[in-house]
Amino acid sequence: MSARILVTGIGVAAPSGLGVEDFWSVTRIGKNAIGPVTRFDASAYPSRLAGEIHGFEPKEHLPGRLVPQTDRVTQLALVAADCAFADAGIEPGTIDPYAMGVVTAAGAGGFEFAENELRKLWSEGAKHVSAYQSFAWFYAVNSGQISIRNGLRGPAGVVISDQAGGLDALAQARRQLRKGSKLIATGGFDAPICSLGWASHLHGGLMSTSDEPERAYLPFDDAAAGYVPGEGGAMLILEDEDSARDRGARTVYGEFAGYGATLDPKPGSGREPGLRRAIDVALTDAACHPAEVDVVFADGAATPRLDREEAEAITAVFGPRAVPVTVPKTMTGRINSGGAPIDVVSAVLSMREGLIPPTTNVELSDAYDLDLVAVRPRTASVRTALVLARGRGGFNSAVVVRAVD
Structure with missing residues (x-):
């Protein structure tokens, strides 16, 4: 029988908090994090509410050279991955890099970065478009940047299946562990709160148009009339039980069963x-x-x-x-x-x-x-x-x- 697959580390970047404890202290009591859009001027759009991550300054968490190369979604994913590895008690070099991999899910890619570079293309010309546009928008960029930053040289991949993708990524991570990898960092992230991302959501026809944060997103309610978008995601460290035991994993949150x-x-x-x-x-x-x-x-x-x-x-x-x-x-x-x-x-x-x-x-x-x-x-x-x-x-x-x- 295969060893159990365990969750040994968590990193969260959500409207309700950065990091496990901040996130849970808000979530456990039901504190609302939905409010008016502030990341761009949404006043002309029929939907004007979102779950935003406020107070996140990427330069406080990431090297300065990395920030202009990456979209907000990747910055959030990198910070969550850092938190997950730290939570698991894993330091670079302590595990064979070829035994560690990464699988993430994405629904949109780097929409905001792409929007900014397209604006430069049409207003200033092709020479003003960043070279980083070639990958900053791409669905697989989070997996790539996480693997580079953390020295992961094992299996890597990205799963795209909209809202279901985050669970599908965890399942793909489990497959890689059962094939012999010792550790897979896995999760999903999206950050669509920009004009381009907003237009994409609106064209789906399922967004709420309410301006009341407490009555805009109401699943299983008679007043249900669409969803409110949010940004962020979570990164989980998955390990097979034997590997976790051998390295003396200090925390086990549960089993991916x-x-x-x-x-x-x-x-x-x-x-x-x-x-x-x-x-x-x-x-x-x-x-x-x-x-x-x-x-x-x-x-x-x-x-x-x-x-x-x-x-x-x-x-x-x-x-x-x-x-x-x-x-x-x-x-x-x-x-x-x-x-x-x-x-x-x-x-x-x-x-x-x-x-x-x-x-x-x-x-x-x-x-x-x-x-x-x-x-x-x-x-x-x-x-x-x-x-x-x-x-x-x-x-x-x-x-x-x-x-x-």
Whole structure:
């Protein structure tokens, strides 16, 4: 039997906080981090709210030469990776660099950097476009920059499946560990709060147009009318149990126990969406009975059709109101590829404290047979958690994380 895959380090860059403790101190009490957009003038757009990371100065965390070469999304990913390695107690040179790798997820790439360079192209000419444009916008740039900065010479990759990508990246990391790598840094990040990124989100037609931060993003609520974008993500250090034990890992947050992924059928086919199947596969992979799951971290799309599909899938697997369900991303907005890794972080921290963070501001609709942890956190013994994510194009992913004694 393969050794268990363990989470031994965490780095978070989210609207609700930088670093594990700052992030959790806000998340556990349900403090809202959604507010008016400040990173660009959004006054002319129909949507004007976002989950922004305030007070982040990249020059305080990264070498000065690196800052002009990178987009905000990469800067956030690099800082989170630094935090994750430090949290895991890993210093460069202590592990064979060819035994360590990186897998990240991205939904947009370096949108802000690209927007700025395109503006230079059209206003000043091609000679004024930065040479770093050739890679700063690219989906794989976070994996590349993290590997360079941390001396990771093993497997590297990037996964692109929208909101589901963050869980898919963790699963790809597990595959690399089972193939013989000792450590994989993995997670997902997005930072779309710029004019170009905003236009892309708007054209998807699913953004909330509310100007009330506390009533703009309302999954499973009768007033659900779209999502609010956010920025950031999380980086997790995954190791197989034997490697973690051999190096004397000082912290184990939990086990990456199971994973399942599906694609939805063609629209109009009349066939069931694939989320229920993804949950079943993840539970089977973890050798976990539904009754063992203590909490579900839901995707929470906040559109009536997608909310109904997710609620029906959860109810079909667990039964009506049979398991606590929470959507803590109502505090931060949906962060595309970064959202699900942040939920995984919340899940393992819930295990550590015995507390389920709340789904803020939501009034559960009578249409859904869910036990939603709404408004306030809930004290509970959490040993096993299920994290769900769905991406545009029909992506469904589910991950089971489990406490380790």
